[in-house]
Amino acid sequence: MNEMYNVSTSPHMLCNRSTKTIMRDVVIGLLPATFFGIYNFGIRALVIILACVASAVLSEYLFQKGMHKKITVGDYSAIITGLLLALNLPVSLPIWMAVLGSVFAIIVVKQLFGGLGQNFMNPALGARCFLVISFAGRMTSFAVEKTGSIINGRMAVDGVSGATPLTALKAGESVDVMKMFIGTTGGTIGETSALAILIGGLYLVIRKVISPKIPCIYIGTVAVFTAIYSACSQNGFDFNFVLAHICGGGLMLGAVFMATDYVTCPITPMGKVVFALLLGIFTSIFRLFGGSAEGVSYAIIFCNLLVPLIEKVTIPTAFGKGGNNNGSR
Amino acid sequence: MSVINERLKNGIIKENPTFVLMLGMCPTLAVTTSAINGLGMGLTTTAVLACSNMLISMLRKVIPDKVRIPAYIVIVASLVTVVQLLLQGYVPSLYDSLGIYIPLIVVNCIILGRAESYASKNPVIASLFDGIGMGLGFTVGLTSIGIFREFLGNGTIFGKVIYTASKGNGIAPVSIFVLAPGAFFVLAMLTAIQNKLKMPSATNASSDGAACGGKCSGCTSTTCIAKNAVKEAE
Numbered sequence: 001m002n003e004m005y006n007v008s009t010s011p012h013m014l015c016n017r018s019t020k021t022i023m024r025d026v027v028i029g030l031l032p033a034t035f036f037g038i039y040n041f042g043i044r045a046l047v048i049i050l051a052c053v054a055s056a057v058l059s060e061y062l063f064q065k066g067m068h069k070k071i072t073v074g075d076y077s078a079i080i081t082g083l084l085l086a087l088n089l090p091v092s093l094p095i096w097m098a099v100l101g102s103v104f105a106i107i108v109v110k111q112l113f114g115g116l117g118q119n120f121m122n123p124a125l126g127a128r129c130f131l132v133i134s135f136a137g138r139m140t141s142f143a144v145e146k147t148g149s150i151i152n153g154r155m156a157v158d159g160v161s162g163a164t165p166l167t168a169l170k171a172g173e174s175v176d177v178m179k180m181f182i183g184t185t186g187g188t189i190g191e192t193s194a195l196a197i198l199i200g201g202l203y204l205v206i207r208k209v210i211s212p213k214i215p216c217i218y219i220g221t222v223a224v225f226t227a228i229y230s231a232c233s234q235n236g237f238d239f240n241f242v243l244a245h246i247c248g249g250g251l252m253l254g255a256v257f258m259a260t261d262y263v264t265c266p267i268t269p270m271g272k273v274v275f276a277l278l279l280g281i282f283t284s285i286f287r288l289f290g291g292s293a294e295g296v297s298y299a300i301i302f303c304n305l306l307v308p309l310i311e312k313v314t315i316p317t318a319f320g321k322g323g324n325n326n327g328s329r
Numbered sequence: 330m331s332v333i334n335e336r337l338k339n340g341i342i343k344e345n346p347t348f349v350l351m352l353g354m355c356p357t358l359a360v361t362t363s364a365i366n367g368l369g370m371g372l373t374t375t376a377v378l379a380c381s382n383m384l385i386s387m388l389r390k391v392i393p394d395k396v397r398i399p400a401y402i403v404i405v406a407s408l409v410t411v412v413q414l415l416l417q418g419y420v421p422s423l424y425d426s427l428g429i430y431i432p433l434i435v436v437n438c439i440i441l442g443r444a445e446s447y448a449s450k451n452p453v454i455a456s457l458f459d460g461i462g463m464g465l466g467f468t469v470g471l472t473s474i475g476i477f478r479e480f481l482g483n484g485t486i487f488g489k490v491i492y493t494a495s496k497g498n499g500i501a502p503v504s505i506f507v508l509a510p511g512a513f514f515v516l517a518m519l520t521a522i523q524n525k526l527k528m529p530s531a532t533n534a535s536s537d538g539a540a541c542g543g544k545c546s547g548c549t550s551t552t553c554i555a556k557n558a559v560k561e562a563e
Contacts, residue, residue, distance in 0.1 A: 096500070108514070134505040 019116070022262075023076035025209045029200035030083055030257065036196040037189035041091040045189045049086040051095050055102040056082030063111045077116045081105050084124035084257060087190025088250065088297070089131070090142050097135055101127040121304040122264050125254075125297045132297070140292075142186040166249040166293040169241070177240055180247040187249070194247040201256035214265060214276045215255040219246055221280020229288050250296040251283065264304040270314040271307075278310075279303050333458045340462025346439045347470025347516075348523045353439045356430045357471060358512040364487045367475025368468065369423040370430060375464025377412055378440050381405045382448040382460030389449045401444045406435045439463060470519075477515045482506030 038045045060078040064071045082102050089098055105127035110119045132139045142164055164187045165175040179185055183193020190197075204210045226245040231237040245251070259265060259279055266275050279299050286295025346352045356374070361367040384404050385392075392400045413431045416424040424431065434440065443463055448456040479485055484492045484502040494501035505511050 094499075100503070130505060130510075133508060133510070134503045135501065136504075138501075 019077070020075045022209055023080055025204060025207050026080050026257070027076055027083065029204040029209070030080070030087070030190070032196035032199045033087060033190040033193060033253065034083065036183055036193045037087060037091075040183060040192060041189055045086075045091050048089060048091065048093065048095065048098050048189065049083065052086035052089070052098050052102045053079055053082035055099040056085070056106050059103045059106045060111065063107055064115075067111075069115070072116060075116065078106060081110065081123045081127075084122075084190075085127050087253060088124060088128045088188050090139060090188055092141060093131075093135075093138055097131060097138065101131045104130050117263055119263055120307075121301045122258050122261050125258055125301050125304075128297050129301060142188075164249065164293065165244060166287070169244050169248065170287075170293040174240070175244050175248070177243045177247060180244060191250045191253045194252045197252040197256055201252075204256070204260075210256070210260040211272075214259050214272055214279075217273060217276035218255040218259055218279045218283075219251065221277050222246060222251060222284050225280060225284035226288070229284070245284075245287065249287070249294045254283075254296040254300050255279075258300050259303075264307060266307050266311045266314065268311055268314040268316055270316065271310045274310050274314060275303055275307065278306065332455050336455060336458040337462040337465070340459065340464070341466040341469060344463075345466040345470060345523075346463055347467060347474070348520045350439075350442075351520075352442060353437050353467060355433065356437065357474065357516065358509070360427055360430050361471050361475040361478055361512060361515075362507045363426075363479040363483070363485075364472055364475040365423070366426055367471035367473075369420070370427055371464070371468025371471040373412055373416065373427070373431065374434055374437060374439070374467055375461065377405065377408045377434055377437075378443060378464040378467075379457055379460035380408050381440055382443055382456040383453055384408075385444045385448040386451060386453045386456035392449075397445075397449065398441070401441060402435065405440055405444075409434045439467060473519060474512070474515050477519070478506045478511055481515075482508070482511055 034049060038049070056078045057073050061071060061073045063069075064073075082105075085101055085105055086098065089101070105123035108130075109121060109123040109126035110116065113119050128139075165180050165185050168175050176185075180192075181194045183196060185192050201210070201212075201215060205212050223242055223246055226242045227237065230241045259276065266272055282299035282302060283295045286299055287293065340346075344350055347357055353374070356370050360370045381401070381404055385401060388400070388404075409432060412434075413424075416427075416431065443459060447459045451459070476486055479487075480491060482502055482504050483506075484490060484494070492500060492502075503511075506515065
């Protein structure tokens with residue numbers, strides 16, 4: 001009977017969504033890319049993925065236990081961080097480096113800044129950049145070790161070679177866009193298959209976990225930018241070049257799963273557009289004019305840092321404020 | 330003797346310029362890529378700091394208040410020039426690796442800070458040992474940061490090889506630690522450990538042990554924990 005007369009503050013109507021269900025949907029969305037990565041790169045990819053996820057969850061648990069904080073490993077966010085990081089690593093990376101990256105992502109990038117919702121940059125990408133700076137050689141060598149590693153990577157597909165399509169593109173060679181779309185190329189574990197990522201992204205859009213706004217504008221901006229670059233180059237406009245830039249490298253993975261991270265993208269509607277445009281411009285600049293073939297991760301963490309500024313200049317006008325005030329005296 | 334001990338202890342532990350006062354961050358972050366660089370920078374600064382404190386303390390009644398900062402700068406700059414030429418002459422390798430950060434000792438905020446807050450108000454002996462204590466505190470800070478960065482990022486300590494990158498999947502130095510971000514990581518971690526171990530310092534001691542002497546009644550600081558505690562008690 002008591003429940004009938006409970007007085008409580010709003011909200012009075014709740015839906016079943018919580019951090020946990022949203023995060024679980026993101027994990028499900030990542031599964032196609034994960035499975036394709038394992039299919040493409042063999043059992044060693046699975047080992048790296050498991051090591052990353054396990055160490056991310058464990059370090060979150062131990063840190064929160066040690067700091068006497070509420071333990072939040074059940075909300076899937078550490079699993080996502082570990083999974084995303086693993087999908088961003090080359091398959092030949094030593095396991096301890098992958099674990100070190102996971103620990104860095106969770107403890108330094110996420111927990112030291114206050115845990116989920118407080119981190120100013122995407123933990124998985126922060127850790128990826130940490131690893132790229134620390135072990136530049138290992139992080140950019142995409143050749144699969146046939147011997148010498150603890151578990152021999154079983155080669156499922158012949159197409160995996162030392163250079164990624166983007167590196168080949170940068171060197172001025174031609175690439176097979178269809179292969180890049182399907183994903184049987186070299187690269188990090190989860191980035192190769194645009195198709196698998198799009199399936200996962202579509203699932204998230206249908207479940208309304210992410211809005212297609214940021215990924216579409218991001219990829220669109222890169223397309224426009226690379227098209228202009230291609231048209232201005234001496235060989236004239238090359239549609240293949242634009243498609244290769246869209247399907248190649250970490251653009252799809254970054255656009256769908258990292259740029260849309262709730263914590264590190266702007267909350268204002270206009271801010272999201274500005275954010276996605278900046279991402280596209282920076283990614284294209286880094287890729288086309290930078291020293292390295294890839295630019296997605298640096299572009300995203302750089303724009304993560306810009307988010308407070310973007311939000312500041314794009315605060316929407318509240319209803320009743322602004323406009324012309326002539327009518328109301 | 331007690332003032333000498335007190336000044337040395339103050340500089341090295343209680344008001345350690347690196348881990349407690351957070352002063353002189355520019356050389357701290359920039360030159361500590363190896364232990365030997367940290368030690369060299371720390372000792373160079375100590376030499377300049379001790380001499381400048383002594384000279385400024387001697388001249389404290391002569392220097393007019395209005396032009397004291399330019400006067401201090403002139404004194405410090407002369408000393409730095411001397412030290413710079415000595416380093417160039419006797420330890421050219423250290424001189425090369427410290428580079429621009431030797432002339433920049435002139436504007437090191439520890440040196441101007443000690444001149445302004447201590448040497449200009451205290452007698453010569455106390456000022457000299459204040460300079461030595463602060464300098465040694467800075468040396469301890471820089472050397473420990475340097476040791477950690479060199480060990481983690483390069484696998485060596487004072488140039489002595491501890492481990493090297495192995496060919497396969499074995500251990501390898503995490504080279505981010507000898508690059509700029511590593512300086513921030515190591516500094517933050519060591520400061521956190523220092524705070525955690527609660528070495529009595531200016532920022533975590535109770536009011537009677539505080540560097541300000543616990544004179545809360547005349548204090549204008551709004552961030553001091555001890556003062557707020559006194560207020561609440563009232």
